[in-house]
Amino acid sequence: MSSVEVTEVGHSRASASIIAAGIVAILGGTLGAFFNLAALVLFSVSSFPLAAGYPAFMRPVLYVLWIFLLLCAVFVLIAGIQVIRLKNWARIALLITSGCLLFFGITGIVVIFVTLLAQVSPDPLVSKATLDSVLAVTYGIPTAISIWWLILFTRRAVVAQFQLSASAETVSFANANFRVSSPSCPLGIRIVGWYLASFVLVLPLLPFISGRFPAFYFGHVFRGAAAVLSLFLHFTILFISGFGLLVLKKWSYPLAIATQFVICANAISATFSSAYAEAVRATVAKMDLPQFPPTTHQILDYSRYFNLLSLAVPVAIVITLLLLRRPFFAAADSEVRSAASEPIL
Numbered sequence: 001m002s003s004v005e006v007t008e009v010g011h012s013r014a015s016a017s018i019i020a021a022g023i024v025a026i027l028g029g030t031l032g033a034f035f036n037l038a039a040l041v042l043f044s045v046s047s048f049p050l051a052a053g054y055p056a057f058m059r060p061v062l063y064v065l066w067i068f069l070l071l072c073a074v075f076v077l078i079a080g081i082q083v084i085r086l087k088n089w090a091r092i093a094l095l096i097t098s099g100c101l102l103f104f105g106i107t108g109i110v111v112i113f114v115t116l117l118a119q120v121s122p123d124p125l126v127s128k129a130t131l132d133s134v135l136a137v138t139y140g141i142p143t144a145i146s147i148w149w150l151i152l153f154t155r156r157a158v159v160a161q162f163q164l165s166a167s168a169e170t171v172s173f174a175n176a177n178f179r180v181s182s183p184s185c186p187l188g189i190r191i192v193g194w195y196l197a198s199f200v201l202v203l204p205l206l207p208f209i210s211g212r213f214p215a216f217y218f219g220h221v222f223r224g225a226a227a228v229l230s231l232f233l234h235f236t237i238l239f240i241s242g243f244g245l246l247v248l249k250k251w252s253y254p255l256a257i258a259t260q261f262v263i264c265a266n267a268i269s270a271t272f273s274s275a276y277a278e279a280v281r282a283t284v285a286k287m288d289l290p291q292f293p294p295t296t297h298q299i300l301d302y303s304r305y306f307n308l309l310s311l312a313v314p315v316a317i318v319i320t321l322l323l324l325r326r327p328f329f330a331a332a333d334s335e336v337r338s339a340a341s342e343p344i345l
Helices: 003-010 016-043 058-084 088-118 128-152 156-172 187-201 203-209 225-246 252-271 274-286 296-309 312-323 325-341
Strands: 215-217 220-222
Touching (some): 016 058, 016 088, 016 128, 058 088, 088 128, 088 156, 088 187, 088 312, 187 203, 187 225, 203 225, 215 225, 220 225, 225 252, 252 296, 252 312
């Protein structure tokens, strides 16, 4: 029996729960792609009433943001298709997406509570109860989906299905030498690595924020070219540390932990810095946006405390790295021994 036949026979069908999760990812990716594409088309038409209300300098930023979100939606759509085909990379991709959705949902729910405490005056045409209900559904659905995916794709029975499919593919692609991540990399480290490596997608977008938005580091506000340079170095280091984790480079482990500690320290510094509120007010004033309700300034003051909420991601990364320290270094040593034993052609 040939290797192809073995692969085909060994390939298993996805369970109903995996198919359901894949369908949800396909639907979500399709809707996300449609809405972002519609926003790009509508805002490119100067006669569109909503687009006319935005300042001219905001248009490139919005276009870049929508293009980025469009690509993310297409990626989720592809991952949904491939997860039904039991591709392990798609399972990991949806796990990373789940973490991002969970953070988005929890952050939105916290924003709702802060808005309620601030007693923001609602739109006269929309009641406050209706607005809160819409926001709760908007942030509640991603939170529920993310929790479902996180539980589903980490169950042993589900993981076993993907491993069986991956082992069958290994027979057919045994001679392939190129890989983005090491197969012996622990799953938790791999998720962290992909998350950090994904920041490479932010680098091409940085020139669009030149002179528009500041960078805030330890009480110092950087603007213009200095802001772009500092952010470029920041995201480059994150990308390098993430890629190093994926290919089991030992130097990437302390680098990843160090960068997360710096992020935590910077967030805490921004929360209690007097310069933070001044930087936010100055940035909003330069945007020449429509008049805000009086309580909006109170929300801007509260926004500094969202930095504490953002600590959830770097803290989770540090905890994951510490818990998987031994498996990571064991896999790295095994990778080195395997590479040394390979014959030199």
